Amino acid sequence: MASIPTERKGQYGFGSFLLLLLGILGIVLALYRFATGLGSITNLNQGYPWGFWIGFDILAGIALAAGGFVVAGLVHIFGGEKYHALVRPAILTALLGYLLFIVALLIDLGRPWTIWHMLIYQHHESAMFEVGWCVMCYTFVLFLEFLPVVFEKFNWRGAKSAWMGLMPWLAIAVLVVFAIVLTRSRTWVILIAAVLVIFQLGVVAGVFRRDPKVPTLLIMAGIIFSTLHQSSLGTLFLLAPHKLSAIWYTPWLPLVFFVSSVMAGMAMVIVEATLSAKFFGRKPELELLQGLGKGLSWAILVYLALRAVDLVVNGGGAQLFMATPQAYAFWIEVGVGLLIPLAILLTPEYAASGRGLFWASLMVVVGLIVHRLNVAVVGIFSEYEVTYYPSWMEIAVTVGLVSLGTLVFVWVCRYFPIFHEEHSRTTA
Numbered sequence: 001m002a003s004i005p006t007e008r009k010g011q012y013g014f015g016s017f018l019l020l021l022l023g024i025l026g027i028v029l030a031l032y033r034f035a036t037g038l039g040s041i042t043n044l045n046q047g048y049p050w051g052f053w054i055g056f057d058i059l060a061g062i063a064l065a066a067g068g069f070v071v072a073g074l075v076h077i078f079g080g081e082k083y084h085a086l087v088r089p090a091i092l093t094a095l096l097g098y099l100l101f102i103v104a105l106l107i108d109l110g111r112p113w114t115i116w117h118m119l120i121y122q123h124h125e126s127a128m129f130e131v132g133w134c135v136m137c138y139t140f141v142l143f144l145e146f147l148p149v150v151f152e153k154f155n156w157r158g159a160k161s162a163w164m165g166l167m168p169w170l171a172i173a174v175l176v177v178f179a180i181v182l183t184r185s186r187t188w189v190i191l192i193a194a195v196l197v198i199f200q201l202g203v204v205a206g207v208f209r210r211d212p213k214v215p216t217l218l219i220m221a222g223i224i225f226s227t228l229h230q231s232s233l234g235t236l237f238l239l240a241p242h243k244l245s246a247i248w249y250t251p252w253l254p255l256v257f258f259v260s261s262v263m264a265g266m267a268m269v270i271v272e273a274t275l276s277a278k279f280f281g282r283k284p285e286l287e288l289l290q291g292l293g294k295g296l297s298w299a300i301l302v303y304l305a306l307r308a309v310d311l312v313v314n315g316g317g318a319q320l321f322m323a324t325p326q327a328y329a330f331w332i333e334v335g336v337g338l339l340i341p342l343a344i345l346l347t348p349e350y351a352a353s354g355r356g357l358f359w360a361s362l363m364v365v366v367g368l369i370v371h372r373l374n375v376a377v378v379g380i381f382s383e384y385e386v387t388y389y390p391s392w393m394e395i396a397v398t399v400g401l402v403s404l405g406t407l408v409f410v411w412v413c414r415y416f417p418i419f420h421e422e423h424s425r426t427t428a
């Protein structure tokens with residue numbers, strides 16, 4: 001095996017310096033945007049009020065952060081204990097992804113200082129209202145899930161013990177508050193609270209399985225919030241039946257968004273695990289990644305079947321063979337993001353190798369990004385007869401955010417017990 005460059009063993013070098021420069025450029029441009037307005041650095045217009053930032057930073061970014069709830073659910077709910085080594089990096093990736101999403105949203109909003117209004121002005125008919133509350137609650141849950149890393153870093157055993165006892169009840173509180181806000185139904189709130197409390201009392205009494213590492217209700221809360229807003233992001237575009245191409249517009253769009261997020265979340269975990277192992281000079285958890293790769297192949301098959309049936313049933317298939325930018329974009333999305341990686345994952349010698357898994361997963365990630373950009377930008381038709389292409393400054397802001405997120409990920413991994421080996425030494 002070829003030797004790993006010094007920087008890939010966790011040292012800061014030229015690559016880190018470049019990421020820092022890109023991050024600083026992104027910050028400068030974001031400040032310029034706040035000082036001069038959206039029109040000064042974006043190509044958004046009356047026909048395309050949502051552009052690259054919504055398609056990439058928010059729609060794609062949220063989906064790629066789905067690895068957190070996918071892996072946490074696999075390990076702590078469905079008994080995939082052998083995948084425990086992948087949980088903490090996935091949780092960290094998800095937490096940073098959601099924090100970057102919030103920053104990107106603030107940059108994109110015309111009046112970001114009013115974002116807190118959703119806390120008091122409750123527009124229950126709005127899908128965006130539900131997405132906002134879900135993201136806020138899930139980010140809080142991710143923070144709670146990450147706290148044991150901090151406790152172990154500083155050897156705060158008492159805090160860890162208190163965390164285990166308090167978290168189930170805090171998860172119940174968050175879910176009940178969410179039910180109050182979203183349902184406005186006393187009956188549903190009482191029923192939900194009663195079921196959750198009875199479940200937790202059953203865990204305490206030993207009737208239900210107790211996870212020794214993470215409270216089950218905390219993981220369940222994360223899965224609930226993530227499932228709801230992953231699908232609701234697709235619901236947003238149901239409001240535009242005459243603006244979105246029939247290739248992507250479908251009543252099944254919430255389901256399409258959810259299934260694709262699960263698929264992309266697994267792919268992102270493989271990409272992150274491979275790159276972080278190389279960077280820090282660690283041996284990749286190849287056996288675990290192979291198992292995740294099998295799950296990814298099944299997720300691709302399910303997603304392909306869903307899209308194929310949808311295109312036939314809901315009538316978008318006829319547009320796939322027309323010479324239009326939308327048709328070309330669709331075949332890039334499906335070919336690069338689904339068919340080629342599926343062929344790699346179904347070829348035994350490639351599926352068993354770290355390199356094959358990495359490239360197949362990376363193509364799935366790219367395909368997911370292309371899909372979200374297709375829905376948010378490429379597939380949109382404007383009655384104003386205008387077009388939209390992102391400016392270099394829009395792209396630079398996004399690249400800057402991703403660069404800063406990468407640097408924070410590396411820093412946290414260097415100084416906190418994120419990886420399996422460090423966790424084992426800390427708890428030994």
